[in-house]
Amino acid sequence: MLHPVPGSTGAAPPLLSLEDFTVAFAQGAGRTRVVHGIDLTLQRGEALGIVGESGCGKSVTWLAALRLLGKRAVTTGRVLLNGRDLSGFSERELADVRGGRIGLIFQDPTSCLNPILRIGTQIGEALRLHRGLTGKAAEREALRLLDRVGIADAPRRLRQHAHELSGGMNQRVMIAIALAGEPDVLVADEPTTALDATIQAQILDLIRDIRRDTGMGLVLISHDLGVIADLCDRVAVMYAGRVVETAATQDLLGSPRHPYTRGLLAALPSLEGPRVRLTPVGGTVPSPDAMPPGCAFAPRCAYAEAHCGNGIPVLQPAGTGHLSACRRLDALMGEWQRQAAREAGRHDPVVQDLDWPNRDRQRELSA
Amino acid sequence: MTPLLNVRDLACRYRVTGKRGETHWLHAVDGVNFTLDAGRTLGVVGESGCGKSTTAKLVLGLQPASRGRITFAGEPVSATRDSHWRAMRRRMQMVHQDPLAALDRRLTVGEQVIEPLIIHGLKGGPQTPRERALALFDAVGLRAAMFERYPHELSGGQRQRVVLARALVLDPELVVCDEPISALDVSVAAQVINLLQDLQGRFGMAYLFISHDLKVVRQIADEVAVMYLGRIVEQGAPDDLFHTPAHPYTEALVSAIPTVGQRDRKRIVLAGDPPNPVDRPAGCAFHPRCPRATAICRSEVPPLRPVAEGRLAACHLVPAVSARSAAA
Numbered sequence: 001m002l003h004p005v006p007g008s009t010g011a012a013p014p015l016l017s018l019e020d021f022t023v024a025f026a027q028g029a030g031r032t033r034v035v036h037g038i039d040l041t042l043q044r045g046e047a048l049g050i051v052g053e054s055g056c057g058k059s060v061t062w063l064a065a066l067r068l069l070g071k072r073a074v075t076t077g078r079v080l081l082n083g084r085d086l087s088g089f090s091e092r093e094l095a096d097v098r099g100g101r102i103g104l105i106f107q108d109p110t111s112c113l114n115p116i117l118r119i120g121t122q123i124g125e126a127l128r129l130h131r132g133l134t135g136k137a138a139e140r141e142a143l144r145l146l147d148r149v150g151i152a153d154a155p156r157r158l159r160q161h162a163h164e165l166s167g168g169m170n171q172r173v174m175i176a177i178a179l180a181g182e183p184d185v186l187v188a189d190e191p192t193t194a195l196d197a198t199i200q201a202q203i204l205d206l207i208r209d210i211r212r213d214t215g216m217g218l219v220l221i222s223h224d225l226g227v228i229a230d231l232c233d234r235v236a237v238m239y240a241g242r243v244v245e246t247a248a249t250q251d252l253l254g255s256p257r258h259p260y261t262r263g264l265l266a267a268l269p270s271l272e273g274p275r276v277r278l279t280p281v282g283g284t285v286p287s288p289d290a291m292p293p294g295c296a297f298a299p300r301c302a303y304a305e306a307h308c309g310n311g312i313p314v315l316q317p318a319g320t321g322h323l324s325a326c327r328r329l330d331a332l333m334g335e336w337q338r339q340a341a342r343e344a345g346r347h348d349p350v351v352q353d354l355d356w357p358n359r360d361r362q363r364e365l366s367a
Numbered sequence: 368m369t370p371l372l373n374v375r376d377l378a379c380r381y382r383v384t385g386k387r388g389e390t391h392w393l394h395a396v397d398g399v400n401f402t403l404d405a406g407r408t409l410g411v412v413g414e415s416g417c418g419k420s421t422t423a424k425l426v427l428g429l430q431p432a433s434r435g436r437i438t439f440a441g442e443p444v445s446a447t448r449d450s451h452w453r454a455m456r457r458r459m460q461m462v463h464q465d466p467l468a469a470l471d472r473r474l475t476v477g478e479q480v481i482e483p484l485i486i487h488g489l490k491g492g493p494q495t496p497r498e499r500a501l502a503l504f505d506a507v508g509l510r511a512a513m514f515e516r517y518p519h520e521l522s523g524g525q526r527q528r529v530v531l532a533r534a535l536v537l538d539p540e541l542v543v544c545d546e547p548i549s550a551l552d553v554s555v556a557a558q559v560i561n562l563l564q565d566l567q568g569r570f571g572m573a574y575l576f577i578s579h580d581l582k583v584v585r586q587i588a589d590e591v592a593v594m595y596l597g598r599i600v601e602q603g604a605p606d607d608l609f610h611t612p613a614h615p616y617t618e619a620l621v622s623a624i625p626t627v628g629q630r631d632r633k634r635i636v637l638a639g640d641p642p643n644p645v646d647r648p649a650g651c652a653f654h655p656r657c658p659r660a661t662a663i664c665r666s667e668v669p670p671l672r673p674v675a676e677g678r679l680a681a682c683h684l685v686p687a688v689s690a691r692s693a694a695a
Contacts, residue, residue, distance in 0.1 A: 053552035166640045196414035197579065198637045201623035205636055223553060226625035253627050265627065267557035269586035271609050272628060277564075278586065280557035284522045300554075 013083040014041040015184055015217055016102070021077035023057065023064040023241075027289075031074060034288045035061050036241045036312075042185060047211065047218040049232030049249065051225055051264075055285050057241040058221045059189050066098055066187075100130045103178030103216075107190040109170035113162035119146075119173055120158030123180055130181035145176040150206055168199035175206065185217035192227060204230055225264065229253055234321075237261050240286055240296035243315065247322035255340075257324040257333060259301045295327060303332055369441055370402035371540060371573050372426065377435035378597075379421050383645055393645045395421040397597035398435075400671070405540060406567065408574040410588030410605065412581055412620070414641055418597040419577045423543045426575060427459055428452055440540065457487050460534035464546035466526035470518040476529040477514035480504070483537050503532040506569065507562060524555035528562070535570060543575045548583050560586055581624055585609055593617050596644055596652040599671055603678035613680040616653050651683065659684055 023035035035057040042048050050058045063069050065079045065086070079086040081101060086094065098104065106112050114122060123142040127133040133141055139158070146154035149172040162170055171191060178186055188207065192200035208231060211218060222228050228235055229249055236246040237258065245258035256262045263281035283300040286292055292299050294309035301308065308327050315323040318333065326332065379396040396418040403409045411419045424430050426437060431446035438444065439455060446452070463469040471479060480500040490496055501511055507528040518526055527547065534542055544563070548556045564587060567574060578584050584591055585605045592602045593616065601614040612618040619635040637656045642648055648655050654664040663683050671681040673688055 053554060168640055196641070197581070197620055197623045198414060199640065200625075201634055201636050204625065205634070224625070225553075225627050229627050230625040264553055267554050268627065269557075269560065269582040270628070271582055271585055271621065271624060271626065275586065275606070278557040278561055280561060281554035282558075284524060284555060285552070 012044070013080070015044045015046075015082060016219075017041040017078075017080045018061070018065060019078040019080065021061065021065065021079065022075060023060055023069075024074045026072045026074065032289050034241050035064070037077065038238075038241075038243050039315075040236055040243065040246075042217055042219060044184070045211075045215045045217055046234065047220065047232045049228035049235040050219065050221045050238060051223065051228050051235060052238035053223060053285055055240075055288070056238040058238050061238075062187050062189065062219060062221065066102065066104070067094060068098070096130070099126060099178070099183070100181040101184050103181060103183035103186045105171070105174045105178050105186065105188045105191050107193050109174045109194070110162055110167060112174055113170055115162055118159055118161060119165070123158070123173070123177055126177045126180035141180070142176075145179055146173075148179065148210070149173070149176045150202070151176075166199075167195055168202060171195060171199075171203055172206065175203075175210070179210065182214075183216060185219060187219045187221070189221045190223070191220070193222070193224070200227070207231060225253070225268065237264070240291065241288065242296065242312075242325065243323075244297065244326070245318075245322075245324045246315070247319065251319060251322050255319070255336075257318040257322060257329065257336075258326050259303050259332070260297045262336075263300075263302075295325075303328055368404070371405040371440055372401075372403040372575070373436075373438040374399060374401050374422075374426065375436045376400060377422065377425055377437060378433050379418075379425055379430070380433045391645045394597050394647060395644060396425065396432075397647075399594075399597075399599055401592055401599065401602070403541070403573050403575060405573055406571045407589045408567065408576055408587055410584035410591040411575065411577045411594060412579065412584050412591060413594035414579060414620075416596075416641060416644060417594040418644075419594050420545055422594075423461070423545050423575065423577055427461055427543055428455065453487075457483075457537050458539050459541040459543065460537065460539040462527075462530055462534050462542060462544045462547045465550050466523065466530045467518055469530050470526060472518050475515050475517055476521065476526075477501075477504075477516075480529065480533045480536055483533060487537060489537070500532070500536060503536050506535070506566065507532045508558075522555075523551055524558055527551060527559055531559075531562070531566065535566065535572070538570070539572055541573050541575065543577070545577045546579065547576075548578065548580065556583070563587060581609060581621065593620065596641060596647060598652065598681065599679070600653065600682070601678075601680045602671070603675075607675075607678060613674050613678060613685045614653075614682045615657050615659055615684070619656075619658075651681070 018038055018040045020037045020039060021035065022033060022037050024031040024033040038061065052058045064073050064075050081097065120142055123145060124138045127138045127141055142158060143154045146157055151157050151169060151172050192203050195203060210216060220228060220231055232249050235249050235252045236243045237260065239260050245252065245261045252261065256265060266279040267281055269278060281300055286296055294311055295313050298304040298308040305328060313325040313327045315325045316329060318324040318329055377396055377399045381393045381395060383391045383393045385391050399422060401409060411422065413419050425432050428444045428446045436443065439459060444455065477500060480503060481496045484490065484496040484499060504511060504514060509525060509528050548559055551559060560583060576584065576587055588605050591605045591608050592599045595616050601608060601617045608617065609621050612621055619637045622635045639656050642652065642655065650666045651664045651669050654660040657664065669681045669683045671679050674680045674685045675688060
């Protein structure tokens with residue numbers, strides 16, 4: 001297994017990338033498009049968070065990319081794993097990718113495990129399919145994996161069934177099964193949402209430890225910005241089937257550059273600081289078959305102007321490695337900076353984003 | 368002033384049959400005491416299986432307690448479904464987690480908000496039931512045009528507003544909210560939290576607010592009780608309790624919450640799962656997971672006692688203060 005060296009990933013193709021990827025569902029005679037052309041890359045060993053509210057397409061994107069949604073889901077665009085397009089793969093080749101190169105874990109571990117098979121059988125199946133291990137070798141490896149995911153008394157657990165284990169333990173088993181194929185990347189779809197707070201903390205720590213030991217990449221899909229902030233290097237915020245903002249985690253949370261991201265952060269209650277009234281985002285997420293024209297967020301956006309309804313905003317540079325899809329980006333960034341400066345108590349024109357001068361240059365380069 | 372709700376030594380146990388047909392007792396709630404004043408909000412937090420939802424059902428008289436006493440506005444609450452029970456149910460209402468499951472899919476939401484008025488025979492009065500329901504629609508921020516819609520035609524946030532309107536149409540003094548925010552998206556959850564606060568300011572009912580989400584409870588509660596395995600282990604004002612937790616369990620629970628702000632905060636990760644309430648550990652129920660447990664924790668049950676002004680904790684390791692100085 002490769003350990004990533006910081007800064008050495010520049011030349012190599014990204015481990016996983018989505019290019020102009022769309023997903024539509026056949027509905028009667030027509031199709032309803034739910035993911036509208038997204039571009040995402042994951043470098044080797046990177047942890048990418050996908051955040052968004054229900055119905056924004058965050059799970060569907062990754063399930064469709066691995067062709068797990070059946071025939072009703074129609075995709076266009078490319079899904080590249082180490083530069084090879086998965087859409088050209090046969091079902092058999094794809095089966096090796098799923099669970100082999102790309103491990104998957106989901107929200108409800110107990111319903112993901114087969115209720116009538118022993119835990120050991122289910123881990124053994126993954127070991128046989130992806131590593132060709134059987135018999136004693138498979139059992140030794142299964143014991144090692146259970147130990148790795150922090151399950152005590154592994155020999156007894158191998159003989160048990162999912163209903164005999166708690167939710168947290170079942171999620172550990174799911175992670176063990178995902179690790180059985182020694183994947184390059186783990187796609188975790190709301191892995192801790194069904195778990196209690198103290199168990200969630202255990203699972204987040206476990207995923208962090210495994211990544212440190214193996215260099216495994218991570219795509220973490222969650223509605224919880226706290227969970228994303230905990231594990232991810234970079235975050236993509238999705239809204240109504242599009243990526244509206246992406247940046248390094250600290251940048252995104254510290255200086256969000258899209259009104260939706262700012263809205264999400266303002267709507268979150270906090271444990272720290274003074275107790276202030278929450279600022280909710282008005283309205284609700286549009287349904288995929290009733291998308292507003294132009295920017296999908298405009299009807300709920302406090303900063304929207306008439307021209308936001310004309311044409312879909314594209315992602316544009318808003319800082320180093322920071323992209324935001326907002327038609328009013330220029331005006332708003334100035335406004336937010338002045339506001340931040342006022343709140344900091346010093347209206348100093350020198351206090352401005354150091355990335356800002358680079359932005360126009362980046363835009364010229366990308367043009 | 369007598370509190371609106373007074374709960375003393377409340378317990379509820381269920382009979383569980385073991386693998387060999389033997390009888391075990393599952394102590395879902397095991398000696399809970401609290402009071403709630405009119406117009407105030409008590410938040411109850413804890414992990415699944417800690418007994419918080421059972422407490423809610425007992426308080427509303429939806430199921431009988433095995434021990435203890437509940438008084439609501441000075442009158443005892445029982446689970447016997449007689450006229451007294453029905454009269455009392457009018458004054459205490461409930462809001463559930465999943466609004467779609469709480470609504471009848473075959474009735475328009477307007478009919479469902481009117482229904483409690485008809486059940487309780489409140490058709491008279493200055494307003495017709497329809498006018499009364501429409502006034503509630505307005506109060507919870509639903510347009511009158513929504514009145515004839517069915518639940519599936521509304522969004523999750525709108526449905527939860529309907530459930531709130533239905534709970535408030537009888538003008539209750541107590542609303543028990545069991546995870547009312549958990550099924551909602553972040554941006555909509557904030558709308559409903561603000562709405563709950565506004566409605567309390569306007570109508571003055573008390574909330575017993577049950578949630579696993581500490582951040583939401585801190586936002587809305589005047590006082591917080593932390594439950595673990597059927598008992599309250601710590602109780603106090605939200606900011607005090609979450610910023611300087613006294614009980615090791617509260618401390619771990621607070622530190623387990625991933626936050627957007629402090630990334631490098633030290634986290635206390637508890638080993639293992641919460642124990643099975645059928646097989647409750649001796650002594651302090653938290654001791655097998657407690658990083659600071661000592662010999663006494665394994666043998667003696669710590670009582671819930673004052674540990675600082677306005678703060679109660681059930682832990683042998685936290686020095687008690689006398690009730691007199693705590694009250695001073």
